[in-house]
Amino acid sequence: MTNRRGSLNPAFISTMLSATLLAVIAAIGGWMRRWIADDGLIVLRTVRNLQAGNGPVFNAGERVEANTSALWQYLLWIVAEITHFKLEVVALGVALGCTVAAVFIGALGAGHLYRRSTHWLLAPVGGLVYLCLPPARDFATSGLEWGLSLLWLALLWLFLVLWSDDSWPWIWQPLALWAGLSWLVRPELALYGGVVALVLLFSAPSWRRRMAIMAWGLPLPLAYEIFRMGYYGLLTPHTAVAKSASGAEWASGWHYLTNFAHPYVLWLVMLLVIGLVCWQYWVRSQETHQRRPLRSHLIIVGIMLGCSALHVLYVIRVGGDFMHGRMLLIPLFAALLPIMVLPVVPLSASSRRLGAMVPGVVGLCLVVAWGGIVAVRSSQACTDPARPEHLGVIDEREFWTCDTQRAPGDGPKNAEDFLRAGVMRDFQPVLQTAIHDHAAQLQPIVVQQEPTLLYSWMPLARPAGGKAPTQPLNLYPTVLGTPGMIAPLDVQVHDAVGLATPLAARMPRIEGARIGHDKWLPVIWQVAASDADIHQLPGWINRDDVVLARAALQKPEFQELFATYQDPMSFSRFMKNIRFALTTGRHLQFSANPRDYFTEAEIAEILHAN
Incomplete structure (x- = not known):
């Protein structure tokens, strides 16, 4: 030139x-x-x-x-x-x-x-x-x-x-x-x-x-x-x-x-x-x-x-x-x-x-x-990030700056900064207690509605009897990134919208829900997929539905999905996964209602046995 x-x-x-x-x-x-x-x-x-x-x-x-x-x-x-x-x-x-x-x-x-x-x-x-x-x-x-x-x-x-x-x-x-x-x-x-x-x-x-x-x-x-x-x-x-x-x-x-x-x-x-x-x-x-x-x-x-x-x-x-x-x-x-x-x-x-x-x-x-x-003129006004009406299309940086109580324009820069967010309020101490107590699962809960929403966590216990846990502690946080960075790698971090949870990703779409978060794994499935004791569940979790969901998870269509990502990797598993990806994996979808998998007689029998 x-x-x-x-x-x-x-x-x-x-x-x-x-x-x-x-x-x-x-x-x-x-x-x-x-x-x-x-x-x-x-x-x-x-x-x-x-x-x-x-x-x-x-x-x-x-x-x-x-x-x-x-x-x-x-x-x-x-x-x-x-x-x-x-x-x-x-x-x-x-x-x-x-x-x-x-x-x-x-x-x-x-x-x-x-x-x-x-x-x-x-x-x-x-x-x-x-x-x-x-x-x-x-x-x-x-x-x-x-x-x-x-x-x-x-x-x-x-x-x-x-x-x-x-x-x-x-x-x-x-x-x-x-x-x-x-x-x-x-x-x-x-x-x-x-x-x-x-x-x-x-x-x-x-x-x-x-x-x-x-x-x-x-x-x-x-x-x-x-x-x-x-x-x-x-x-x-x-x-x-x-x-x-x-x-x-x-x-x-x-x-x-x-x-x-x-x-x-x-x-x-x-x-x-x-x-x-x-x-x-x-x-x-x-x-x-x-x-x-x-x-x-x-x-x-x-x-x-x-x-x-x-x-x-x-x-x-x-x-x-x-x-x-x-x-x-x-x-x-x-x-x-x-x-x-x-x-x-x-x-x-x-x-x-x-x-x-x-x-x-x-x-x-x-x-x-x-x-x-x-x-x-690049800054938007800070709103209450905990309110559902403010969770449409949002300025993500400003949202988290507000929610983590940082100065305007100073967004969070590491995982620890997010611990001041409303959804992570007492995550670290509750997580450490749950690990120490060998809890089965941590469930996010709302502890206050007004004047602002406050969240916490509820541990779900394993069955008594001294048996060795069959699964690690797992949790279903409202957000996925921060808990995933804070939690040890021997704790399983899942999500209800399906980004890291295949069962949730196969749930039906919710019409009119937030774009990108329009699937939801109901809490009964979250608990059913863990080894939480169904006899010690809090009142807001329907025990019968958990029992039915846990029984439904033994159905062949669920077990086939679980095998694709949980079974030990081998040449045979690799080839089966390719076949699954090209066939069933392209369209598999589950019902959010566990009762859809059983007849009325089967439901009565399962509930009676548990």
């Missing part, structure tokens, strides 16, 4: 400056809003089990893939093993590093897209739009795999841009490999990786090249998919079973979209950016007239915009999410990649008059002004 005299041209210099500026903004903005979500702590228990030699599982002895991103858990594990840092520090640092690298690489890709516009100054238009959004800086850390997802997209974009340039004939190899990893970063990224793979295959000059593309792209995801089916007994991450997307929730999804777009007037700035793009395209088209083959800039830009649009449509269809903006950040970033930096000021001899520069400069100034206003 040099001019005829050999010096660096304005486009290259401004691209590098813009990319560096975006990286600095991402680093500072992400650091200032650094925090870790309770959901971000879930993966860290898996990392703890990997470190302990228990395998990639959430609970020792149960092969459950409780994390959506396979690569994220292994990346954190590797970095933790190398650095020996506290796991929360590793999660925050790696996430922020991935985000910073993503915006820098994305800007380089966009800059290369406009490399022929050597007499233009490029500005970080798309990058500023993304980074000025508070959720973008919130999920730059959070402990979740959003930074990794952005980095995967940014590198995919860079490889695509280089692939469209005839000067990089070998780039199809890393592009095919990288596209194949999409499924392992996040399942929905397979949309982007799959489309790129199809474009590579259709544009390949020969069948030999097509076979080579598949040889580069398929082995890693295929190998992991075979491992997933054999080890976990599923085709997808377990979270995909818990958050089944089989039903359409268009109204909830549209509400989720507007909840993200309206507070930041995102519609307006996107229209402004579109106008800026059209203007600079028109001006540049007057300077050069070239036709390009299939691997054109239009094709690769169309890939990102088309996949982004389909991704947004998918998010709307499944009803969005419960975290403000989270599920829309990835498709927004993908859509902005082609304009992460954008030509805005022409410097050619024919365009140096003031009138030719005004539209670009004014447009850039308006984007910067919008970004400044949005960035400054």
